[in-house]
Amino acid sequence: MLQPPVRFHQTHLLTAALLAAGALAGLSSAPFAEASDRTPHAEHQELSSPGKVEPQLDESGPGQTETARTSPLSSWSGQGCTQSSCHGGIEKIRSLDSPMMKEILARGVAVGDPDGCVPCHGGQPRAKTAAAAHQGAPVEFRSSDPKQHGPQDFYSDPSSPWINEHSCGPCHLNLVQAQWSSLMMTEAGKIQGTAWGFGALEGYEHRWGNYDYTNPEDPQARLGSEAYQHYMSEKSAAHPQLYVNSHETLPAAPQGDALAQISEHPEQAAFTYLRAECQRCHLGVKGRKKRGDFRGMGCSACHVPYSNEGLYEGNDLTIPKDEPGHALVHSLQGTRQATVTIHEQSYRGIPVETCSTCHNRGKRIGVSYQGLMESAYGSPYTEGGGGQLGLHSKHYLSMEKDIHYQKGMLCQDCHTSVDVHGDRFLAAANLAAVEIECTDCHGTPQAYPWELPLGWGDENAKGAKQGPARGISTKVSQDQRGLAEPPGAAFAKKEKAQQPPREFLLSARGNPMPDIERRGQQVIVHTAAGKDLTLEPLRKKLLEKKLSPDALTAMVNVSSHIDTMECYTCHSSWAPQCYGCHIKIDYSEEKASFDWVMGGHRHLEAEHAAEKGEPQDPALEIPGSVQETRSYLRFENPVLGVNGEGRVTPLIPGCQTSVTIIDQQGQTVTQNKIFKATPGAEGSATGQLGSDMSPVQPHTVGKSRSCESCHASQKALGYGIGGESLVPPWNQKRVVDLTTADGRILPQGARTQIEAVEGLKRDWSAIVTKDGEQLQTVGHHFLGSGPLSAEQREKMDRRSTCVGCHQTLPEGNFAAEALHHAAVFTGQIPYSNDAHRSLLHKITNIAAWAQVLAALLSGGAIVGLFSYLMTSRRRKKS
Numbered sequence: 043m044l045q046p047p048v049r050f051h052q053t054h055l056l057t058a059a060l061l062a063a064g065a066l067a068g069l070s071s072a073p074f075a076e077a078s079d080r081t082p083h084a085e086h087q088e089l090s091s092p093g094k095v096e097p098q099l100d101e102s103g104p105g106q107t108e109t110a111r112t113s114p115l116s117s118w119s120g121q122g123c124t125q126s127s128c129h130g131g132i133e134k135i136r137s138l139d140s141p142m143m144k145e146i147l148a149r150g151v152a153v154g155d156p157d158g159c160v161p162c163h164g165g166q167p168r169a170k171t172a173a174a175a176h177q178g179a180p181v182e183f184r185s186s187d188p189k190q191h192g193p194q195d196f197y198s199d200p201s202s203p204w205i206n207e208h209s210c211g212p213c214h215l216n217l218v219q220a221q222w223s224s225l226m227m228t229e230a231g232k233i234q235g236t237a238w239g240f241g242a243l244e245g246y247e248h249r250w251g252n253y254d255y256t257n258p259e260d261p262q263a264r265l266g267s268e269a270y271q272h273y274m275s276e277k278s279a280a281h282p283q284l285y286v287n288s289h290e291t292l293p294a295a296p297q298g299d300a301l302a303q304i305s306e307h308p309e310q311a312a313f314t315y316l317r318a319e320c321q322r323c324h325l326g327v328k329g330r331k332k333r334g335d336f337r338g339m340g341c342s343a344c345h346v347p348y349s350n351e352g353l354y355e356g357n358d359l360t361i362p363k364d365e366p367g368h369a370l371v372h373s374l375q376g377t378r379q380a381t382v383t384i385h386e387q388s389y390r391g392i393p394v395e396t397c398s399t400c401h402n403r404g405k406r407i408g409v410s411y412q413g414l415m416e417s418a419y420g421s422p423y424t425e426g427g428g429g430q431l432g433l434h435s436k437h438y439l440s441m442e443k444d445i446h447y448q449k450g451m452l453c454q455d456c457h458t459s460v461d462v463h464g465d466r467f468l469a470a471a472n473l474a475a476v477e478i479e480c481t482d483c484h485g486t487p488q489a490y491p492w493e494l495p496l497g498w499g500d501e502n503a504k505g506a507k508q509g510p511a512r513g514i515s516t517k518v519s520q521d522q523r524g525l526a527e528p529p530g531a532a533f534a535k536k537e538k539a540q541q542p543p544r545e546f547l548l549s550a551r552g553n554p555m556p557d558i559e560r561r562g563q564q565v566i567v568h569t570a571a572g573k574d575l576t577l578e579p580l581r582k583k584l585l586e587k588k589l590s591p592d593a594l595t596a597m598v599n600v601s602s603h604i605d606t607m608e609c610y611t612c613h614s615s616w617a618p619q620c621y622g623c624h625i626k627i628d629y630s631e632e633k634a635s636f637d638w639v640m641g642g643h644r645h646l647e648a649e650h651a652a653e654k655g656e657p658q659d660p661a662l663e664i665p666g667s668v669q670e671t672r673s674y675l676r677f678e679n680p681v682l683g684v685n686g687e688g689r690v691t692p693l694i695p696g697c698q699t700s701v702t703i704i705d706q707q708g709q710t711v712t713q714n715k716i717f718k719a720t721p722g723a724e725g726s727a728t729g730q731l732g733s734d735m736s737p738v739q740p741h742t743v744g745k746s747r748s749c750e751s752c753h754a755s756q757k758a759l760g761y762g763i764g765g766e767s768l769v770p771p772w773n774q775k776r777v778v779d780l781t782t783a784d785g786r787i788l789p790q791g792a793r794t795q796i797e798a799v800e801g802l803k804r805d806w807s808a809i810v811t812k813d814g815e816q817l818q819t820v821g822h823h824f825l826g827s828g829p830l831s832a833e834q835r836e837k838m839d840r841r842s843t844c845v846g847c848h849q850t851l852p853e854g855n856f857a858a859e860a861l862h863h864a865a866v867f868t869g870q871i872p873y874s875n876d877a878h879r880s881l882l883h884k885i886t887n888i889a890a891w892a893q894v895l896a897a898l899l900s901g902g903a904i905v906g907l908f909s910y911l912m913t914s915r916r917r918k919k920s
Contacts, residue, residue, distance in 0.1 A: 162209045164197050202339050238822045239732045253643070267552055277551075339655070391570030413742075482549050485580050487589065492512060504606070614680075627668055630704050633665070634664065680740070680758075682760065684830065692738055752838065753840040760809040760835070780792075
C-alpha cells in the first residue's frame with residue numbers, strides 16, 4: 043500500500059531532544075505548541091502520571107512578549123543568503139534571540155551559514171551564484187548521524203508536508219508524523235459526506251481519504267496523556283465506522299470508458315466533484331489562487347501569514363510585491379511568544395482569517411466565528427457603483443460575532459494541538475476529532491469543570507456520562523504542546539522553585555489544557571494573542587446568585603436541558619443555513635478541471651517533492667467542469683436534531699445535493715436528482731433521500747435563543763420552515779403565466795419557471811413529518827444521529843399554549859371575568875411580555891399553594907373525621 047512519505051526514523055527523536063534546549067516551536071497551529079513560548083513552560087520529570095510534565099510560568103509573566111523580555115538582534119550578517127544583493131531585507135523567521143532561532147542559528151553556523159537559512163531551506167550557503175545556492179544541501183545534513191539530520195535538497199517551501207520531515211521534523215517529529223492522520227490532510231468526513239449524497243457510495247464507512255494511510259500498530263503510539271489514550275481506545279471501539287484503521291485513496295474521476303458509461307453510473311460523477319472542487323483545501327496542496335484562498339501547504343498553511351490578497355509586503359527585494367501567491371511576511375505565527383511584526387504592527391497567535399481560508403465552506407465555522415454570513419448579493423455598492431469584492435468566491439453579510447471572538451480569543455485558544463494536528467490515529471469527521479466541550483471550562487450549574495467525569499458532553503449515546511470527577515492536572519503532556527521531546531534542563535530550576543503547582547483543566551477526553559488553569563473557583567484562560575481572561579464557572583455563578591431568571595429556568599429548574607442538550611443549542615445566536623446545493627457536472631465540449639488529489643500525489647514523485655505548489659499541468663486535469671448554486675439562504679433559529687453524542691444540537695444543511703450531469707455529447711444524464719442512500723439506512727426500507735442535514739456547532743455563541751424559538755417553532759421541531767404547508771413540494775414544477783381562477787394555464791407557449799427537484803416531497807428544511815416519517819438523512823457520520831424522536835418532539839412542542847389561558851379570558855368564566863374587570867379598573871392588564879410572565883408566575887405559585895393547602899385541609903378533615911368516629915365508637919362500647 044502506498045503510504046505518504048513519513049520516512050523519518052525514530053532515532054531522530056534524539057535530534058529533537060538535543061535541539062530542544064528551550065523552545066523549538068512556532069510551527070504548531072494549536073495552542074501550547076511550544077514549551078518555551080507559551081505561558082506555562084514545562085520541564086520533563088518522572089512524576090505520578092506517565093506521559094506528563096510539570097508546567098512552569100515564564101519569569102516575565104504570561105503577558106510579556108519576546109521583544110519585551112529581550113532586545114533582539116537588529117540585522118543579518120550580510121553574508122551568503124542575506125547579502126544585500128540577495129535576501130538582505132528579508133524578515134526574521136523568529137526573533138533572533140528566541141530559543142528556537144538560537145538553535146537554528148547554531149545549526150546554520152555548523153555548516154557555514156551564519157543566518158540559519160539552510161537548516162530549514164537547504165541549499166548551498168557558500169555558493170557564489172543564486173542558481174548554485176538554490177540547489178542541493180550541505181552534505182552534513184545527509185549524514186546518518188541523527189545529530190546532523192536536515193534538508194536533503196533546496197526547499198523553497200520547507201514546511202511542505204512532502205519534505206517537512208527533513209526541515210520541521212528534527213524538532214517536531216510527532217507533528218510531522220501525525221499530519222497524515224489529521225482530518226485537515228485526509229478530509230475523510232468531507233469525502234464520505236459527498237459520497238453519501240451521491241447514493242451512499244461507501245455507506246457509513248469512512249474508508250476513503252486523500253492518501254493511503256494506516257494507523258500505527260502500537261495503541262500507545264497515540265499522542266496525548268495516558269487517560270486520553272485509554273479514553274480514545276474505548277471511543278474508537280464504540281464508533282468503528284469513524285475511527286477506522288486505514289484509509290485508501292479516493293477513487294479516480296471517471297475518464298475514458300468509465301466516462302462513456304456515465305449515463306449508466308451517474309453516481310460516479312461524485313469523484314469528479316470531489317477532486318475538482320471539494321479537496322482543494324487539504325494540507326497536501328497549496329490551494330487555488332483566488333482572493334481569500336491564498337495559503338501555504340503543510341505547516342505553513344497555518345503558521346505562515348497570507349493576506350486575502352496574497353501579496354508580499356515585507357522587505358525582501360527579490361520577492362515581487364505585485365504578484366499574488368506569496369506570504370505576507372517571512373515569519374512564523376503560532377504561539378503567544380511567536381511575535382510577528384509587519385508595518386511596525388505586532389501580533390501573536392494565528393489570526394482567525396488564516397483558519398477561514400479553508401473553513402468557509404461546509405459548516406462555515408471560520409467565517410461564522412468572525413460574524414460573516416454568505417450572501418447571494420454583492421450589495422452595498424462600492425465607490426464607482428461596483429459590487430462587493432468576492433472573498434473565498436462569495437459575498438458576505440456582517441452578522442453578530444461569536445462572544446469568544448469578541449473577547450479576543452483565537453481558534454487555537456479552544457482547539458488543542460491533538461485535535462488540530464491529529465494524534466497519529468484516524469478520526470474521520472469533525473465531531474470525532476475535536477476533544478473539547480463547552481463544559482470543560484464553564485462546567486454546569488450543578489458541577490465545576492473539575493467535578494465532571496471524563497467524557498461528559500462527549501458521550502457515545504444518549505444519557506449524560508457518569509463516573510468519578512476528572513479533577514485537574516499539575517503536569518502537562520508534551521504531545522499537547524507539539525514538541526517531539528520535552529525541553530532540556532533550562533527550566534528545571536524554575537520548576538523546583540515554583541510553589542504551589544499550577545492546576546490545569548482537563549479536556550473531556552483527558553488531556554490537560556496547558557493554557558487553561560484553575561485558580562480557586564475561577565478559570566484563567568491565557569490566550570495565544572496575549573490576554574489573560576478570567577472566567578467564572580456556572581456553578582460559582584449559581585452559588586453567588588449571578589444567574590439570570592432565564593438562565594435559572596433553563597439550566598437549573600429544567601435541569602434535563604443540561605443532561606440532554608449541547609450548550610450551543612441555546613447559545614448559538616444564529617447559524618448559516620444554505621438550503622439546497624445544486625451541482626452541475628458538465629463533461630461536454632471537452633471541459634476539464636484541475637484534480638487537487640492528483641496534484642497532491644504528484645509530490646510523491648522525487649522530482650516534484652520540493653515544489654511549493656501545483657503547476658497548471660494538463661496532466662493534472664480531469665474531464666468535466668463543476669458549478670454550484672443554492673435554493674435559498676437563512677440564518678435565524680436553525681432546525682434541531684440529535685448528534686452522534688446523543689445530544690440535542692442545531693442542524694444546518696450539510697450535503698443537500700441536487701445533481702445535474704451533462705455527458706460528453708451534451709445530453710442531460712440527470713436533472714436535479716437527489717440520490718437515495720442505501721436501503722435500510724436512516725429509517726427507510728427503500729433508501730432515504732441522500733440530502734443531508736448536518737449536526738453543527740455554529741461557532742456563533744452569544745445570548746441564548748428564546749424558549750419560544752424552540753418550543754413554539756415548527757422549524758425547530760423538524761417540520762420545516764412554516765410547518766408542512768408554507769412551501770409547496772419541490773418535486774412539482776411551477777409554471778408562472780396567465781391562468782384562470784381555477785389554475786388552468788392559458789398561453790400554449792408558457793414555460794416552466796421553477797423546475798422540479800426529483801423526490802423532494804417537502805421543503806429542504808423539513809426532516810420529519812408530524813407522523814414521524816423521516817424525510818432526509820441527518821448526520822450520516824454517526825449512527826446515533828437523527829431527527830428529534832417522537833417523545834422529544836412531544837415534550838418540546840408548546841405551540842398555541844396561549845389558548846390555555848385565553849380561551850376563558852377575558853370572558854367565559856365568572857372568576858376570570860371578575861379578575862379581568864378588576865385589572866382593567868386598577869390598570870393592571872398585563873400588556874407586555876414581562877407583565878404576562880410575572881402574572882403567570884404569580885398564578886402558578888398561588889395555584890400551587892392553593893392545592894397544597896387544599897390537600898392539607900382535606901387531610902386534616904379526614905384525620906379529624908376518623909378521630910371523631912373512633913372516639914364515638916369507644917364511647918358507645920363503654
